[in-house]
Amino acid sequence: MGMNWLAHLAARAEVPVFLAEGEAAPAEYAHLLARMPALRVVDTPRAAAILLVVGTVPKALLPQLHRLHDQLPHPRATVLWQSRNDLSGAKRIDSAEDIGTAIKTIHSDLLADNVESEPDILPDAPPNEWRGVGPHGQGGKGMMGGTPYGRPMAMTAADLRDGLELDTFTADFGPFLPMFPPGLVLKLTLQGDVIQTVAVTHPPFETTEDRGWVLLDLLGLPALAQRKLRGDASGKGSFDRLARLTAARAAIPDGLGRTHDGSDVRARFDHLMSRRDSALDLHLHHTGLDDLLVGLEWHEAMLVLNSFDTASLRTICANTPEPETDDNADDEDDNKEGGMDHGAHAGHM
Structure with missing residues (x-):
C-alpha cells in the first residue's frame, strides 16, 4: 500500500527524460520539449526514466545508443519520436502534439507496474578481455x-x-x-x-x-x-x-x-x-x-x-x-x- 502511494506521487512529478538525437530530427524539437512542463530533460542517463530517441540514429552509432540505453536505471522505457530505429519494446510517436502525453502515460505505467521495465540490450560482460599472466589474471x-x-x-x-x-x-x-x-x-x-x-x-x-x-x-x-x-x-x-x-x-x-x-x-x-x-x-x-x-x-x-x-x-x-x-x-x-x-x-x- 505504501509503495502504491509513493508510485502515485512519483507519477505526478516531472518525467526525467534523456535525449538521444539522430538524423532528421523534428524541427525545433528541443524548443517544443522545453515548453512541456510535465517533462524534465536531464544531463545524464543515470537520472532518467525515459530514453527519448529523436530522429534516426545511423547504423554506425547504434552501439553507442545501445550502451546509452543500458545506463538508464530501472524502471525504464524508450520512446522513438519520428525515428526509423528499431528497439525492442520501444513506443513510436510521430506527432509532436502527442509526445508529452505519451511519455507521461508510459512513465505512470512503469511506476504502477502496468508495463515491464526494458531489459539490457547488451550482455553483462567486459567489452575487453583483460588478464595478466598470473593464474588469477594478476601480475606480469x-x-x-x-x-x-x-x-x-x-x-x-x-x-x-x-x-x-x-x-x-x-x-x-x-x-x-x-x-x-x-x-x-x-x-x-x-x-x-x-x-x-x-x-x-x-x-x-x-x-x-x-x-x-x-x-x-x-x-x-x-x-x-x-x-x-x-x-x-x-x-x-x-x-x-x-x-x-x-x-x-x-x-x-x-x-x-x-x-x-x-x-x-x-x-x-x-x-x-x-x-x-x-x-x-x-x-x-x-x-x-x-x-x-x-x-x-x-x-x-x-x-x-x-x-x-x-x-x-x-x-x-x-x-x-x-x-x-x-x-x-x-x-x-x-x-x-x-x-x-x-x-x-x-x-x-
Whole structure:
C-alpha cells in the first residue's frame, strides 16, 4: 500500500527524460520539449526514466545508443519520436502534439507496474578481455595499460604546458553528450581536463539548431538558457540586453577559438545572442579541430564547439587530420601477450 502511494506521487512529478538525437530530427524539437512542463530533460542517463530517441540514429552509432540505453536505471522505457530505429519494446510517436502525453502515460505505467521495465540490450560482460599472466589474471606485463571493462588505463606523458609527466586518458566522447553538438564523436586524449590530442570519429549531424542556449548554460546561466530555448526572449527588456547585463560575454576568454578570419567565441556568441537569421562569414580553410582545441581545458573546448553553426563545424571536422597510428611491432606483441586491446574501449555517451 505504501509503495502504491509513493508510485502515485512519483507519477505526478516531472518525467526525467534523456535525449538521444539522430538524423532528421523534428524541427525545433528541443524548443517544443522545453515548453512541456510535465517533462524534465536531464544531463545524464543515470537520472532518467525515459530514453527519448529523436530522429534516426545511423547504423554506425547504434552501439553507442545501445550502451546509452543500458545506463538508464530501472524502471525504464524508450520512446522513438519520428525515428526509423528499431528497439525492442520501444513506443513510436510521430506527432509532436502527442509526445508529452505519451511519455507521461508510459512513465505512470512503469511506476504502477502496468508495463515491464526494458531489459539490457547488451550482455553483462567486459567489452575487453583483460588478464595478466598470473593464474588469477594478476601480475606480469598485463599490469600496464589495457582497457579493463572498456576503459583505457591512464598512462604517463609529458604535459603540453610544462612538460611534467602526468597521466593521459584516451577515449571516445559523444554522440549523445548534452554539451556536444548531436552526432559528434571525438577521440580525445586528456591530461586532467586539458586536451592533448583530438581526432574526429563521426561528424555532427546536419541541423539548423541554434546552440546559443547551450553556450549560456555552459557559462553558468541555466535560467537564461532555458528562456532562449523556450523562445520567450521578449518581455522586460530585450533578450540581448539581458545577456549583456549578466556579463556572460566577459566570462569568455578573449581570442578563444579564433579562426583565420579573426572571429572568436565572443564574436560568435554575440551573433547567436542577436538572433540574426544569417550565418557568419567564417574563413575555415585549413582550420581543423586540432588547431582550435589542443591545449584548451574542457570547459573552454565546449565553448568553442558550441559557438559554430553545424555547417561550419562539419567543415572544421573535415579539415581535422586523421590520428597517427602506432606501427611499433614490439608494442603490438606486448599487447597480445597481455591479452589486451589498447585500441578498443567503450566511450562516453
